[in-house]
Structure formats: C-alpha cells, structure tokens
Amino acid sequence: MLSLWRILWGSKWRIGLTVLCFMFLGFFLTGSRDRTYTAESLLILEDNSASMSSALSRDNSAYANPATAVEVFGARPVIEDVVAQLSLEEDPEFNPFLPREETEPSRLALVIEGLRTRVFGPVEEAEPVDLGADYVSQEVVARVQESVRFLVPPQTSLIHVQATTFDPEKSALLANAVAEAFLNDALRSRLDSVDRVVAQLGDRLVNLRQDFREKEQALQAMKNEAEVVDPTTLRSMATEVTRLKDRREALAQELLTALRLEAEVKDLEGLQASAQAARIAQVPGLQVLRDAVGPDTDNMLAEIQTRRERAQEQSSKLSSSISALEERLTAHSERLLQFNQLEREVEASNEIYEFSQRRLNELSVQADVETAGGRIVFSAHSPQRGNSRGRLRTMLILGFLGMISAVTWILIKQANDQTIRTPSDLKVLLPQAKVVSVPKVPMKGLPFNRKLNLSLLLTTRSTEFSKGIRRLRTTLLSGAPADKSMAVHVASDLVGVGKSLVTLALARSLSYVDKKVLIIIADERGVGVMRLLQGSQVQTGLESVLLGGEDLDNAVIRQKQLGVDLLLNTQEHRTPADLLELDSFKDLLETALQRYDIVLIDTAPVLAAPDAQQVARYVDKTLFVTGCSVSSSDSIEVSLGELFQKGLGSQDVVALYGADGDPQNRQAHYKQKLGVL
Template sequence: MVVEAKNTTSPHNMNQVDVNSDDRRDEQVPLLLQYWQAVSRYRIGIACIVLGTIALGIIVTLLMTPYYTATSRIEINRNQDKVTNVEGLEAEDVGQNLEFYQTQYALLEARSLADRVVRSENLATGDAFFQTFNVDPDENGIISGSDSRQSSEDRRRRFELAIRLLLDNVSISPVRGSSLVDVSFRSPDPQLSASIANAWVAQFVDSNLDRRFDSTIDARKFLEERLAQLRARLEDSERRLVRYADNKEIVTLSTTRDAEGSTVGGDTLISSNLAALNKALTDATADRIAAQAQADQNGLNKDAIENPAINGMRQKRAEIASEYAKILVQFEPEYPTAKALERQISDLDESIEKEELRMRTGALTRYSEALKRERNLQNQVAQLKSKFSGERQDTIQYNIFQREVDTNRQLYNGLLQRYKEIGVAGVGSNNIAVVDPALAPEQPSSPRILLNMALAMLMGLGLAGAYVVVSEQIDQTIKDPSDLKNRLNLAPLGSVPDMRKDDIISMLQDKKSVAWEAYISIQTSLSFLTSHGAPRSFLMTSTRPNEGKSTSAFALAAVLSSTNRKVLLIDGDMRNPSLHQMIDQKNVQGLSNYLSGDDDIDNLIQKMPDQGFWVMTAGPIPPNAAELLSSPRIKKLFDHLEEKFDCVIVDAPPVLGLADIPLLANAVEGVIYTIEAGGVKVRGIESALRRVRSSHATIFGAIITKVKSSGTGYGYGYDYQYSYGQQDPLPAPSA
C-alpha cells in the first residue's frame, strides 16, 4: 500500500518533468548543424567513397579514346545579299523573328543535311570512316571494303549507320548575342573532324540555295496557269465595258486613277458640258445681281460715285460756290460778278443731274440684259440635267464593268511582274557566310581529366550523401537529448560528454571541470521532478551494461552531497557490483547481507570523507539475487533509509534479461534511465522501458551518456559552456 501511495504522486511529478522538457525542447538542433553532425559521424566512409570515385574516374579517363573537335564558324544574316533587285518567295520579315534563327539551328541538325554530307564525302562506301570510330558496319566482325559483294540492304544499313555517327558527333553552338554559329564535329581523327565540319557547312549552304530554286519551279508553274486565266478574264471584261458604253452613248473624255491604278472617276461629254453651262449660269447670276443692285440705288451707286466726269463737275461747283460765298460777303446778290457765279453754279447742277440720269438709265438696261441671259442659261442647264440624270443611271453599271476591268488588270500585271522576277529571284543570293573554316585540331578535346575528376568527385559526393542518408535512416540509436522526447517520450534530464570512468571520477574533485558542470546541470533538472524538489529515493538503470549508469550514480551522489544534502549511494547490482572498485574498498558486506537477514544497517553503510556522501556496497554476490530482492526487507530498508538520508540513490542492474529492476523500482520513488549515445537501438530501449513500466514504476526521465562533441548538437555546450572559465585546456575525451 505504501508503494501505491508513492505512485499517486506520479502525475504531479510528470507535470514537473514536462515543464522542464518543454524548456529543453525549445533548444532544437539547427538543421544545418544536424547535417554537419551526420557528415562528421560518417566522415571516413565519405572520404573512401569520394576517393574511390575519383580514382575510378581517372582510370576510366585514361582508358578512353581521345577525340578531336574541329569547329567551323558561319554567319547567318537575317537580310539576304541579292545580285538582282527583286524579292524572293519568302517574306523579308521572316528573318526578323526569333523563330528564324531557331529554324536555322534545327536545319543545321537535320537528318537530311547529314544525308547530303554522307553522299558528298562517300562516307558509306568505304571502311575508313567506320574504322575511325571502331564500328563494324556489316555486324559480322569483319570490316570489308568490297562494295561489289554488298547487297542493297547492306548498303542501306551502312548508309544509315554513317548518318547516325554524324548526327551523334556533330554539335551546333550559337554564339550568344550575335548571328554567328559554330558547327563542330568530333572524331578520333583530327583530319576527319576538320573535313566533316567543312563539308557540313558547305552542304548547308548548298541546301539553302537548293530550297530557293525548288520553290521557284513550283511557283512558275502555278503563275503560268493563273496568268492564262487572268488574261482571258481581262479581255472579256474589257469587251463588255466597251459594248455597254457604245449602247448607252457614254462618251468618256478623261479618267482619274488612284495610286493602285484603279479608276476612281472620270468626265463624260454630258458632265463636261453641264459643268461649263453651270459655271456660265453662276457668272450670269452674279452679273444680274450686280446690275439689279445698281438699278435700285437711284444714282447713288458705285459707278456714279466713281465717275470722273461727275466728280470733276462737283469739284468745280464746290470751288465756284466757295468763291460765290466770298463775293456775297462784300457785295449784294445783284452784283454782276455774283450773278455770273450763280449762273455757273446752276449750269453745273444741271449737267450733273443729266449725267446721273444717263447712268441710271444704263444700269436698268444692263439689268435687263443680265436677267435675260440668266434665264436662257437656266433653261439650257435644266435640259442638260435631265440628260445627265439618265447618264448617271447608266454610269452605275458602267462603273461596275470598269472596276472589274481594273481588278483583272491589276491581278494580271502583278502576277506577270512576279512571274518575271521569279526567273531571277535567288540567283546568286545567299544569307550564309563562312567566317572561319575548320582546321585540324592539334590537341584532343576529350577526355579532359580535370573535368572528369570533378564529375567523379561530384558523383562521389552524391553517393556519399546517399550513403549518409541511408545510414542515418538505418541508425536507430539515441544520439542526443533532443531524441528522447520525440522518439521515446522521455523527459531529457541532461547529458554527459564522452569520457573515461576514471577521468570523470577524478574530475569530480574539480568543481570547474566538464564532468562536474554536466552533472550539476542534471542535478538542476532533478530539483524540478517532484513537489519537494529532488526525489528522496531513485534508482538508475540502463538497457545493457557499460552505458555509464554506475558512473552517473556516483557523480550524482557527489553533486547532491555538495548541496548540503545527506546522500546515500547503494550498489543495487548484486550480480555485477562495481561501487567497491570505484571507492577502492573490498566488497565484504553490503546490500546482500541485509537482504539475507543482517539487521545492522549502520554497519553496512560507509562514510566517504573525500566525496562527502555515504555508500552501501552490493556485498557478497548471492546465488539468486532476484529472490533476495523479492523479499519484504527491500521495502523496509528503503523506508528506513529515506528517514535517515535526504536522498537515496540506487545503482541498479541493467533491465533486459533480468528481473531485478521491476522488484527494485517499486521500492523507490522513481527511476532515472541511462542511455548511451549511439549505443542501444531504440527498439531495445522501448522494450526495456515497457518492462520498467510494467511494474507501475515512475520513470522521471533519462540521461544521455558518452555524448561525442563532434557528433551531436550538444558538443558546443561541452566545448564552451562546461569548459568556460578553465585556465588550462582539458585533455581530449576518449572515444
């Protein structure tokens, strides 16, 4: 019942652990650092793989046949150089598009071009070309140049093989940002490489010209047929136009054509006469209006005002009137001189009136004549309008015939001109120029040993990466505390660097040592496990022997005792005791004595003055440790010790294969599990944990031991945090 009472506190304890584990879980190892740790763990295998692939690459490179690459550079212009100033069949804007150059590159790699090169160089008839590439064209192991004994099927097969060899070894490389293209061919023979590269360019130029000539032949045949049809249509439309004009008495004086040669208008005889009469009527109307205006002004018209005779008489009258006024100042009106001047004024007034009357009469006469002429022209225009209206009705159909004639004439003239141009289009025109002909190379282009070594190294790195990934997936061990929560659902209490047992025990004398700092960190985690701080009693176990549990139990006892606690360390591994060796004492009495019936507990406990805590060794090895642990005395022992000591630590045996742990676990407050980094597989640890939990024991958490600083993300803590403040560097921990 006491055990059950202790277990009821486990939820609270686990809550304390979870809080601590959440803080630790925030300290996740960066992904890049995980990669570097994996590489560091498998560095020897990686080095072997990379060096092996490099060596293999060097061997393969030395065994490869050297190839020589010859290159001919050509220029492909978008605008063609033409001898004749006529256009070809293809539109000029074809070369202005990106598709033009893509088409040229595809033509340079076309099978038809390889066919032309094979024929021009007679590559399929002899064996020299095939021998250069170490290929048997007849597939019988015997290379024979006797063409007379070859069947048509053999010749076809040799021809196809030659084409395939050319296409496999030719390469087209456009020069970026220009219209230049490099045509390269590689083969074991430098002379053959140069010859094929030059032949390839020459055949490309010839094929370009052949395509132009072939296209003109088809075009001429087509145009000849169309010209015959259009000529007949043009003659027929012209006859219909003339016949209709004669029937309708349409006399065309002139025609107007646009820039394309189409008739857009014209003058007929009636329209010309109507235009002339209409102009005359307009002039007559203007004259009649002007004459009517003069007749309506009663002598105050413009002609009367501007008449020089009237103006002269008026000027003279004004002068005489002025002189007459001066005379009247001095003399009476009856004065002879005054009377003479008065008579002159009267005569001038009479003359002016007669002249104005004459001009008024002339204006009326001109108005009458202008009105008569206007009416006469109006009658003539009305008659011509009637005739012109009828002609316009006839002109509609006439224009239809005229447009048909114009359309047929334009089509005929355009095709006739095109027919004449096609005869000379493409003659001497070429948009391809050879910039640099291919020369026989002096140095082989392949194999390149540095490039092959680089590729081999990259391949080796890839294989090494795959090796690391596969190894990481296969490796199911625990490497650092971050794996505890994720893979085992255990609270990480801390970790201990990889050091020898003797080094750890000796370092505990120095409170600035790495070992002391590591276990101080674990002791801090223990203080959060229960509501009363560190557990009053706990045992330390592991999955298998030699995982560092005994050393950790010894170190925790030393660390806890340094905090003014009264600590007892019990060697609970009665099958393979080790505590007496660590304290350099004889294992003559201890736990096995008490379980066998010795009640003198104080005599079984020893004080360790140098370490500051008490110890109880395992005692003599019993024949059956499980029977002793199953007795009620074990529970009675721990109840007594918990009253006498602040903390009781049990160095328990490993879990797997033994029944000791389930028996011991019920006697203490909880279990602290010790796991060696990179040691036992996760599956084995899970099996051991199931055995511990089957006894309803509380597992506080786990400690990772033998952690290598170069293998996990916690190495920085040991190299920096735990070593911080030390004056002299510590010796490197053993593997």
C-alpha cells in the same frame, strides 16, 4: 523548424558519412570511364542581303536564325553525310555491333571490373546477331548525334560545334566534318530554292504576258465598237438634263396656277357684277385674265383650259427628252468607266510583266554567285588534354542525393520511432511519478571515437548535464529526513541508457552538499565504469564482504576525485544475482547506512537480469533511469511491473537521460547553430 533542425543536427555525422559515401561512389564511377576528348570548330552565319529564296515565295533565308541552323545541324541527313564521309560505320566507337579495339584499362577500372566479376560473375559473351544494314546505320547516326553538341551564344550569329570521342584526332575530324556538311547542305538547299523560284517566275511571266495581250486586245476592241464620250461632253449632257428638269418644274407650277384660276372663275359665276369686279380686283391673276379675254366667265374658262392643255403637252415632251438624255448619259458613263478600268489593268499588267522579267534576269545572274550563308571561322584541332569526365559534377550530384537520402531516412525513422524522447512523453506514461530530465554529457570528437572520461564529471563548468543532475539531487533529497541515512536503488529498463553515468554524477553532486556517499556497483556489466574509476580490476569487493566476511572499510575504495566511496563487484565465483539474494546483503546494507548518509546501489537492467528485484525490497527510494530515444513505453511498463508489484512509490524518481534541458536554452542553442551555418 527548430525541432526539425534539432533532429538533423543530432544526426549530422550520419548525414555527413552518407554524403561522403555517395561522393566516393561517384569518384569510383567516373574513374572507371575511359577518357574522352572534345574538339570545337566555330561557324558564323552570314545572311545574304539579296536572298533568292525570298523572291515571290514563302521561303525565307533558311539559316539566318542560329536556332534554326542548330536544328538543321542535328538533322539526320546532315549526320548521314558525315557518317559516309568519315566511314564511321566501320568505327567500333559508333558502331556497337563491331568488336572494340583492345585498350589497356586503368588500374581503377581493373579494380571495379574485378569487384563486378566477383559479385556478379564473369560476363558471358553474347552470340552475334545478324542485323539489317538500315538498323545499323540508324544506330550509328544516333550515336554520332549524341557525341556532337551545338552552342549558340545569345544575340550572336556564332555557332560552336563540339565533338566528343575517345580519340582526339577523331574529335577534330568529326567537328570539322559536321561544320562542312552543314555548309554544303545549306548551299544545296539555297540552290534548290533558287531553281524553284526561277521556275515559278518563268510560269508566272508566261501567264502575265498572255493576260497583258488579252487585256490590250479588249481595250482596242472597245475603242472600235463605239465612240467613247469624253468627260467634258458628259458634263455638258448632265447640265442640259438639269436645265430641262428645271423647265419641267416651272410648267408644273403653271398647271397649278391654272387650276386655281379655274376654281376662282367658277366661283365668280354665282356673283353679281359688283361682287365679281371686287373679287377680280383682289386676285391679280383674274385681273390679267379679264384684261386678256374680257369679263365673260365662259371666255375666261376657255382661256384657262387652253393654257393648261398647252402646259401639259410641253411637260410631257420635256419628260421624254429628259429620259432619253439620262439613258444616254448612263450608258456613256458606264462605257467610260469600263474603258478607264481596262486602261489601268493594261498598265498594271505591263508593269508587273516588266518587273517579273527584270527579277528573273537578276535571279539567273545571282544563281552563279550564291553562297552557303555561312563560313567556318576556325577549324577544330586535336585537343591536347582530355575531359574531366564530369567527376566533380557527378560527385556533387551523388553527394546531394546522399544528403537527401540520409535526411529522408532520418525523418522516416523519427516518424516511426516509438521511444520516449521528451519528459512530456514520460509524464504521460507515468502521471504519478517524479520525472527529471538529465541532458547528455557534452562529449567532443567523432561519434565512433567518443570515450567517457572522468574529467567530464569533474568539470566545474556549468552545463545542461550538471543542471539536470542538480535537479535530480534536489528531487531525490526532497521529503527525506535530514538526520537519517537513505538507501537508493538505481535501476533501468535497458542496457545503454546511461544508468551508471547518472549514478556517478549524482554521487559527486551529493558530495557537494556534504553527503557521505557509498556506491555499491552490483552490475556485472559495469566493467567499463570500474576501469574508469579504478584503472584496473580490484581484488576485494562485494563478493569478499558477503561471502568472505571481509570488513566493509577494507573492501571500499575511496575515489578522491569524485569524493565518494565505491564497493565494486569482483565477479570471482558468483554472479550479482546470487549475491544479492544472500541474507548477508541485508546486513551489509544496514552497516553501510550506519556509516554513510546515502548508499547508491547500481544494479543490472531489469529486463537483462533479476538483480534489481532483490534489491528493491531493502531500499528507501528507487531511481529509475530511462534513455531518451532508447527506452520505449513497453520496456518501461514491463520493467516497472517486474520491479514494483504495486507500482512506483511516492518517493521514487524517474530520470530521463539524454533529454533536452531548459526549452529556452535549447531554443537559443539551436538558433545559434543554425545562425552559424
């Protein structure tokens, strides 16, 4: 997240400029439009409590729901009525196939039209095309639908009808016409619904009357066909059936008793008289039978047979009587049920018939007083002020799109960027080199108005840039004898990586540790740095010493603010590449090392001029400056290959200018920026 924020914060001016350009584009686009006017009328829906359309039908109140009403508002039939009422087919605003009225455009519209004509040429007038009346009517209705809006406040029955046109009076007429057309359509719909319901009720009433008569006739016929037994008689018959069944059960018990006595009597035949008397005394039934017919077993068997036959005959007669009574009881019960059901159906049909007749009478009366289910609270009036043309909204939307586009472009550019951006990248490319990161000089102001000022190098305030220069100074002085002068070649791969700036800052830092420093500026492209230090073009310099035999002390310039001496390039007759190949340059360097502790030689970029290759032969160390997000791995490898045939030496240093400083400080810095936003 912090890495992404660092990338976007570094490109904040580009993002801001892109957003401003898009917003300015939105300002121009909205300025070229004609001013529109919006009129509004307010409509309230009123649901009738006795809605005729809900009587015996599935049609509820058509416009009780505002959302449903809005759908009806925008329906084509309603808009067609409005188009016919206001003759909008003859209006060029809604009929694009008619010639528009000539209006005086605004100055901004004239400017935009002039730019469009200059870029794309004049617009050719299209030949008239004969279109059908239906197509033209559909197009007019569609444009009217686009110019009308309906707003429904939540949980209310209010509907705001808004119409937007280029004419304030036309907007008011259109809003009122749409509201009135809706009420007329609603009233017409309700009346049509009443007619349908009345017709349905009439047909149903005829069917009910016929059904009632048929059932009444069937009830009378049933009364005439057979006698209908009342429920009391049915209950008496059921009681008699129950009594007969109980009697039949008693006879069945008598038969069982007779069979047992018959078996007992047969057992007595093989016994003696004393045993028979004892057995008869034990069985009560045998004792009663003996008293009745005597002790003879044959007489006993005959009596038992007579009793059994008599019980069987009585049981058979009882079964026949019970079956007959049950059949009569079932038949009378079914007849009574049918009769009761038919009576209830006749009563229900009579009630439905009477209700339908009353409802039909009510609907016939109510049809004369039916309303449209709504009314206009207030009508639209001609607006005095035009709309804002959506300028602010358009500018905000385009500004947001501009920000998204700029961020996307920056991220894509960063993803495809093959340049060196961190000291780790440089360390991977040059594993044996001494790599030092030097952050950028903190300069304020707009990106296009930032200028290098000498005060930025003279400040005593501790910055990430000054810390990086101190690290570079320590690395450069490490391993060098304290009592020996040192010549340092400052080179770079490309133009604009900050080589000369690092040279000046390093020289000032060396002066802080009591080092006498001479800077030989042999870069012919360093005119800006020369003016920064001197203020004007010098007359004597490197060329005067090498060609004219000028003494070094007379040619150098003492920069008191930086605390260093400068030998500048005058560029009078020869280029630095020619001067650095002279043998006198070697003599100059030896003389300078006798008078100064450190001599910094600032040459042109390796890929721009061959100056650096000549100087590399005479120096003790080389400081190779690369630019963060400027130098690539290819440019560094090619430059070092041309500068050193055997590669970097153990004493050479590579500086990455523009890289971030200490990671902890960098993280805290961007967290602070992010927290402020």
